[in-house]
Amino acid sequence: MTRVEPNSYSPYATAALDVRHLFAMPAWLMASPRPGELAQTACGELAVIPEAPIKIEPGEAMPEGMCGTCVKARNADVVVAPSATTADCSECGLGTCHGPLCALCRTDLHDQWRLNNTTGRLDEASDAPEAAAEQEAGVVRVEGEAP
Numbered sequence: 014m015t016r017v018e019p020n021s022y023s024p025y026a027t028a029a030l031d032v033r034h035l036f037a038m039p040a041w042l043m044a045s046p047r048p049g050e051l052a053q054t055a056c057g058e059l060a061v062i063p064e065a066p067i068k069i070e071p072g073e074a075m076p077e078g079m080c081g082t083c084v085k086a087r088n089a090d091v092v093v094a095p096s097a098t099t100a101d102c103s104e105c106g107l108g109t110c111h112g113p114l115c116a117l118c119r120t121d122l123h124d125q126w127r128l129n130n131t132t133g134r135l136d137e138a139s140d141a142p143e144a145a146a147e148q149e150a151g152v153v154r155v156e157g158e159a160p
């Protein structure tokens with residue numbers, strides 16, 4: 014049986030750090046998975062999305078090192094709802110079950126933390142689209158003039 018590594022560390026993750034979690038993302042989010050971001054796990058907590066998702070065929074045994082709650086949720090094809098609101102977020106005041114910070118603020122703070130802790134990994138896509146748009150704007154196209 015293979016063994017999987019736990020999700021990457023983040024000071025803003027709320028899911029257990031010693032096991033690998035499955036993610037409970039809506040279908041529309043699956044179109045653009047972003048490794049390294051914080052997202053909701055199937056066990057109702059927050060963990061870092063790994064570079065390579067776990068691929069498990071139907072009927073195949075789960076690898077070792079998985080979060081038991083996530084596996085149960087997956088087997089039952091349900092998503093564990095986040096527990097009841099226990100506090101107000103210290104940043105935005107929204108009710109949250111994730112301790113002193115809500116999921117949204119944790120995601121934001123995680124992204125900031127990640128920017129300060131990685132070099133160059135987030136820069137790849139930032140410049141290209143703008144430059145391309147500027148070039149496009151300078152081009153005047155004449156179409157449909159041919160006799």
Ligand SMILES: [Zn+2]
Nearest residue numbers: 034056080083
């Ligand atoms: Zn889990």
Ligand SMILES: [Zn+2]
Nearest residue numbers: 102105115118
């Ligand atoms: Zn908040």
